[in-house]
Amino acid sequence: MEVKSVDEAGKYDKANKKLAQVKEEVRKVMVGQEDVIEQVLISILCDGNILLESNPGMGKTKMVSTISKVMGLEFSRIQSTPDLMPSDITGTHIIDESSDTTDFVFQKGPIFANMILADEINRATPKTQSALLEAMQEKQVTVGNNSYSLDEPFFLMATQNPIEQEGTYPLPEAQRDRFMMKVELDYPSMAEENKIVDRFTSELDFEPDLENVISRSSLIRLQEFTRKVPIANDLREKAVSIVSATRDMDELDYGASPRASMNIVLAAKARALIEGRNHVSEKDIDSVAKPVLRHRIGLSFQAEKKGESEDKIIDQIIEEQ
């Protein structure tokens, strides 16, 4: 019994080391943005998707492609435009002329990858957005009368530009709720920016040797591990009460759904795993509350007029708990 226990603890330590190694490898390319990298990893471990809000030129594509390389995942990028059709994403049936018989065969679109970066999702039409969201939720796409399952693991990161809203199709609340987190990428500090400039201007094509730290099957196993991270009852209750409090705030027009409670607990478990802890801590709950809740709550007109923001309201709720 003792031997088995030590062996199991060893497996868990190995998983911790792998995740720490992933972070190390990503740091070879990315400078700073530790929180964002952590949140992306959390989302991958939770089998969730991310809505990333950032200005252009912040290294979103670089970050996701680096993470996918380190994790041995297939990466694909979709640039959303108003004329982007669902079939451009999902794929379409084409005539196969290579054989004697002319059959329609399904040609897979860019959505058939493990890691997708859907750039400026709010520029795509609602119809195309829906196709993406079906892929996110159901892990499958429907083309004609046929449904095609997507490869596991599947992770989508959709970006939004916070400054240009003209000619865009903002995501409705119900569709935003399907994203596990909304991550805000801020400008780097002077020192970090200096390092970025140095790193990417010294060589013609900066491509450091990145180690493929974990395989796809290991990643799926890590996702299973994440759900098994134990959490104390009072911490679970705290997560639920934070979400519940968003429904009673005068400053908010609408609060978060029970899906938010599930995502807070799950994200807290993933954070504990990344941090090398074998149980969820209160700081995990506090740390993931903002990215999980900020796109699920709606400020009232009065609150906006007073200069409140979603993050301030969430901070206030956490303090009151």
Added chain:
Amino acid sequence: MRVEKLLKRLRREFIKVNLIQAALDSILFFLSINLVLFLLNITLVNESLHYRILIGLTFIFLISDWVHRTRKYRLEIYEEKNPQLREILRTARDNLDNQNIVSQAMFDDLMQRARSVTSESIIPSTKIIKKIVLVGVLSFLTALSGIVDFQVQKETQQLFSELEPQEVLNRDPERLKNASEIYGEPQDIQASATDLQINVTGEAAGEGSDELHRLDAEQFTFEAANPGLPEDVELAKKYSLAIKGNE
């Protein structure tokens, strides 16, 4: 299983620590009540029952204080005093049934960290030291007040009842007493030669029979001490010896 044992051990240690605290509280209770009653010159019932009642009350205080303290048991107390256990104890308690790898790793980790945890960590040493000092001070005051014999009131007051303890505790059931218990042991009375003479003067007269019913006053005179009694005793002795001889 090991974690369950650990949780039980922690609870036991908490109970032990609180027994020490409750004992100190009880000693303080006893000493302070005793001192106050002595200074006010008050006995609860009477001198011999006074301490029995006081000890009884102290014992009740000890038990109730201990039970009250033990009911306040929370694992968070250990977490507060041992930062290395923060949140992990609660998590382990709430996930005792989980047998998966991560939970096992947590249990192993907890066992490792819990090695350094002893009941000393939850002993409020400052409080205990203060209480011990207070016990010392009260004991000294009690001894001093006994030596100096300083009492606010000079007359002893009984707080509850004036019954003797023997009457309260050893009272016999009611029964009829015999004559010797009532009158005491019989004593020989020394007969004196003084004669008591009682003269009753009466006029006994009926209708129409003056001669028959008229009696002399002398006929109603009797002697309390018969002068011929020693002769009768001698006679009785003779008879008695004769009877024994015949037997």
